[in-house]
Amino acid sequence: xxxxxxxxxxxxxxxxxxxxxxxxxxxxxxxxxxxxxxxxxxxxxxxxxxxxxxxxxxxxxxxxxxxxxxxxxxxxxxxxxxxxxxxxxxxxxxxxxxxxxxxxxxxxxxxxxxxxxxxxxxxxxxxxxxxxxxxxxxxxxxxxxxxxxxxxxxxxxxxxxxxxxxxxxxxxxxxxxxxxx
Numbered sequence: 177x178x179x180x181x182x183x184x185x186x187x188x189x190x191x192x193x194x195x196x197x198x199x200x201x202x203x204x205x206x207x208x209x210x211x212x213x214x215x216x217x218x219x220x221x222x223x224x225x226x227x228x229x230x231x232x233x234x235x236x237x238x239x240x241x242x243x244x245x246x247x248x249x250x251x252x253x254x255x256x257x258x259x260x261x262x263x264x265x266x267x268x269x270x271x272x273x274x275x276x277x278x279x280x281x282x283x284x285x286x287x288x289x290x291x292x293x294x295x296x297x298x299x300x301x302x303x304x305x306x307x308x309x310x311x312x313x314x315x316x317x318x319x320x321x322x323x324x325x326x327x328x329x330x331x332x333x334x335x336x337x338x339x340x341x342x343x344x345x346x347x348x349x350x351x352x353x354x355x356x357x
Contacts, residue, residue, distance in 0.1 A: 209255035209256060209257050210255065210256055210290075210297075210299065210354050210355060211252055211253055211254070211255055211256065211354075211355040212252075212253045212256055212262065212288060212299075212301070212327075212352060212353070212354055212355070213234065213250075213251070213252050213253075213335070213337070213351075213352065213353040213354075213355060214249070214251050214253070214262070214264060214284075214286070214350065214351070214352050214353075215237060215247070215249065215250045215251070215337070215350070215351045215352075216247075216248035216249050216250075216282055216284075216305075216348065216349070216350045216351075217241055217245040217246065217247060217248060217348070217349050217350075217351075218245060218246050218248055218346070218347055218348050219244070219245050219347030219348075220243065220244060220245055220246050221243070221244045221245070222347070224244040224245060226245070226339055226342055226349040227339070228338070228339045229336065229337070229338055229339070230336075230337040230351065231334060231335065231336055231337075232335060232337065233335050234250065234252075234335070237250075237335075237337055237351070238250065245347075245349075248266060248281060248282055248348070249264060249266045249281075249282065251264055252355070256288050257290070258288070258289060258290035259287070259288070259289065260287075260288045261285060261286070261287055261288070262284075262285070262286040262287075262288060262303075263284070263285050264282070264283075264284045264285075264286070265281070265282070265283045265284070266281040266282060267280070267281040267282075267283055267307075268280045268281055269308070276315045277308055277315045281307065282305045282306070282307050282320075282348075283305065283306050283307065284303055284304070284305035284306075284350075285303050285304055285305075286301050286302065286303035286322065287301070287302050287303060288300075288301055289301075289302075289324075291326070296329050297329050297354075298326060298327070298328075298329055299326075299327045299354050300324050300325060300326050300327060301322070301324070301325055301327060301340060301352050302322055302323060302324040302325070303321075303322040304319060304320065304321055304322065305319070305320040305322065305341070305350070306318065306319050306320070307346075318343075318346065320341055320343055320348070320350075322340050322341045322350065325338060325340040325352070326338075327352055327353070327354050328353070328354060335353050335355070336353055337351040337352070337353045338351065338352055338353065339351055340352045
């Protein structure tokens, strides 16, 4: 046996060291995983302006939009790693009054990148969302392209929601936030 030539105490210490060496990569991976919050809103009040940055918890964000904008979706992802793809879909497909296909909701795909270094934790998100809109001339597919957006340092210990997309014509805004660790 490997530990047979050592006394019991030394063998136990060596076993612990080997166990820790095996666990270190797993612990490092766990620290690199984060959760991402993504929220989409549609204006209810035409004069309401979506802020570019909101410092608030889930509940505070929801309350700040109350009576001004309706929630399309409010989501917290599972733990993410670098290069993960997130699919969010909340659709209610229906036939509109003009016999055209319509959709109340969004279908989004986001890519998540860990851009952290030794000094700070930074992440970015990019993606595309689509929805169907019925009009008198037919069904129109609207695509929203979310350019790569840097998200806040999760080490600050607070929720910092960054507006990653806004379509002023449709009255839709999408926010993202990395959960504080």
